[in-house]
Amino acid sequence: MKSINRVFGRTSLIFAFFIVISLVSFPVAATTVINESFTITPDKSVNTTAWNLKYSESENAIKITMLEKNGEKEYTVRSKFFEVAYVMNKNGFGARLIKGNDARVPDQILEKILNHDALNNQKIISGTQIDNETAVNLIASYLPDLINTNYKHLVQ
Numbered sequence: 001m002k003s004i005n006r007v008f009g010r011t012s013l014i015f016a017f018f019i020v021i022s023l024v025s026f027p028v029a030a031t032t033v034i035n036e037s038f039t040i041t042p043d044k045s046v047n048t049t050a051w052n053l054k055y056s057e058s059e060n061a062i063k064i065t066m067l068e069k070n071g072e073k074e075y076t077v078r079s080k081f082f083e084v085a086y087v088m089n090k091n092g093f094g095a096r097l098i099k100g101n102d103a104r105v106p107d108q109i110l111e112k113i114l115n116h117d118a119l120n121n122q123k124i125i126s127g128t129q130i131d132n133e134t135a136v137n138l139i140a141s142y143l144p145d146l147i148n149t150n151y152k153h154l155v156q
Contacts (some may be wrong), residue, residue, distance in 0.1 A: 037156075038140045048058055051136050054075075055144070057156045061142075073132075075139060078104065081154055082113045084146060086125075086139050087106075093130055093138070094120035095146065113151045122146065 043050040043063065053062040062079045065071070075086040076098065084103045085096045097103075097110070098120070122142055144155045 003102065040068045040136055040140060053136075053140050053143075055140075055155050058154065060154050062155070064139060065086055066132065073135070075135060076102070077139060077143060079154065081151070082110060082147070084114065084119070084143075086135065088129065088135060092127040093135060094124040094126075097141070103110075112130065113148060113154070114146055115148045118145045 019128050037057075038055045039052060041052050041054075043052050046065070049066040050063045053064055057063075060079060060081070065076050065078075067076070068072050071089070073088040075088075077084050079087065083098050083103065085098050087094065087096050096112075102111055122145070125142060144152065147155055
């Protein structure tokens with residue numbers, strides 16, 4: 001009977017070990033991005049922190065600019081046909097619409113191109129603070145999900 005208890009005890013310890021390893025690994029996997037379908041290059045032609053984003057099959061230029069104010073970083077993503085902001089603040093990192101005087105693309109066009117359900121799903125992509133490189137890679141990875149099916153050619 002003691003040998004059976006030892007086997008079950010050791011099996012339980014091994015099982016618990018794998019569960020702990022899986023839980024520890026999960027946050028790292030959530031921020032890992034494979035960037036085979038896009039390229040990001042720093043844009044040194046402007047006075048702010050900016051990057052050019054190019055998807056492998058798209059001819060459309062996409063620019064990401066980052067402005068920091070009041071402890072909040074706002075990454076504005078603009079192309080000729082759509083625009084969206086990714087904001088990093090104390091609540092985390094996620095997507096928002098650009099509103100007010102900062103908006104350049106008319107609402108009538110955005111309504112057709114942007115998928116508002118996907119935008120709501122991206123309100124919080126990461127609950128923790130991340131660096132600029134990770135933020136820009138996450139933007140490039142998640143941005144195609146915001147585009148409605150009929151307009152995927154803008155980012156693919």
